[in-house]
Amino acid sequence: MSRDDALDALLTDARHGSRRALGRLLSVAERGGDAASALDRRMLDAPPPLWTVGIVGAPGVGKSTLTARLVAAAADGPTGPVPRVAVIAVDPSSPLTGGAILGDRIRMQGVGSRPEVFVRSMAHRGDDGGLARAVPIAIRVLGSVGVATVIVETVGVGQIELEIIHVADTVIAAMSPGWGDAIQAAKAGLLEVADLFAVNKADRPGVADAVRDLEQMLDAGLARGSGDGRAWRPPVLPTVATDGTGIDGLWSAAEAHREWLVATGGLQRVRDERIRHEIGRRAKDLLAGRIDARTAELDLATARQTPGQWAALVAADVCAHADAPGTSAA
Amino acid sequence: MSDPPPIRILLAKLGFDGHDRGLKVIARTLRDAGFEVIYLGLRQTAGSVVIAAEQEDVAVIGISMHNGGHLTLGPMMVRAVADAGLEIPVVIGGIVPAEDVPTLREHGIFAVLGPGTALETVVATIHAAAATHDGMVG
Secondary structure, rough: OOOOHHHHHHHHHHHHHOOOHHHHHHHHHHOOHHHHHHHHHHHOOOOOOEEEEEEOOOOOOOOHHHHHHHHHHHOOOOOOOOOOOOEEEEEEEOOOOOEEEEOOHHHHHHOOOOOOOOEEEEOOOOOOOOOOOOOHHHHHHHHOOOOEEEEEEEOOOOOOHHHHHHHOOEEEEOOOOOOHHHHHHOOOOOHHHHOOOOOOOOOOOOOOHHHHHHHHHOOOOEEEEOOOOOOEEEEEEEEEOOOOEEEEHHHHHHHHHHHHHHOHHHHHHHHHHHHHHHHHHHHHHHHHHHHHHHHHHOOHHHHOOOOOHHHHHHHHHHHOOOOOOOOOOO | OOOOOOOOOOOOOOOOOOOHHHHHHHHHHHHHOOOEEEEEEEEHHHHHHHHHHHHHHEEEEEEEEEEHHHHHHHHHHHHHHHOOOOOOEEEEEEOOOOHHHHHHHHHHEEEOOOOOOHHHHHHHHHHHHOOOOOOOOO
């Protein structure tokens, strides 16, 4: 069977509910290269998921447990052969060996085996943007086979948390009481990208302080406009993921965010921005190898120039040969 | 793009068996050898392992056994994999008496890694098991 026939067969099987075929397709997406490009071309006319939700937060705040609860909330409803909700759980790869331990399923034991739910663990495989490079294609594949809601859970700090806004319609930031200074540190990143805040472990002391601190920071001018003047003010909601307290309220608030996006035309806007972001990123990927190669060739002894001047030279050279081999469509 | 992707392996313990220290050591060893380890942890069933193996598209299933149930649960695991139409080799590690190994092999267990197995042997065995798994598209 040719590769194209194999992909078509897998897509057909996945649309009829084959978990195995869907698992295979996601591996194709993860692997990248020509097969992933051929798969992605098949996504051009396919519907995206109705909704993509990102969940971010530092390790240890109960993110996976919270995700499992939200998945259970998203899974309730009419069920066809294809899972209603899929989770992509991203964990870091070892920079030294490329290996990874992907442990997010441990917290999803209850929901991971439900027929309405599909869980996929992904290692970020050294992606410098933080999120696994395959996530955007994986989301398209999930949507194309009929998954309604995709929840992307990412671990970590900084870049990883910021990258999530380029794949998710709605971003939920998970925190826990007692963060204190950590909330301060996160101000410049997390507080600007999240659409909702879950203060998890709300059965512990300090939850009122954490909620108040967050509310104050949000009131200090972080509410974002929608383009037509109707701003979205991220709500702050206490949750106890281990026993389910506050989960229904959090999920309802997330749904309200989606409705706000739809009502204000924001959904289409964030999706357009997302595609542009991915295009730009992949264009940089295509050029990166040639920039590195050209840089390695430079004979630094030929001129006394600053690194900035050399860089301008490299960029000019690479752009002048933009149609050179090695830049075939990826 | 032309580098082979990391091999994905699923690690789990079946049933009522709380001894997961060995499995955690194996998980780290395999990570350090470049594998992507999907760690399911404790109290799995053959059914939950099969569901996870399908979704995660793993090349190998590794089961750790310390409760003497290997002669029952090992073949049950292999049967569940086959019943789901999957061709994924099953490797068992943990406390398995040497005299039980031939029986497990007859039931389709790819390999048994007993106490004292060198970590290099573990890695080599998982590589060998993964090589029997049918390949990727493209």
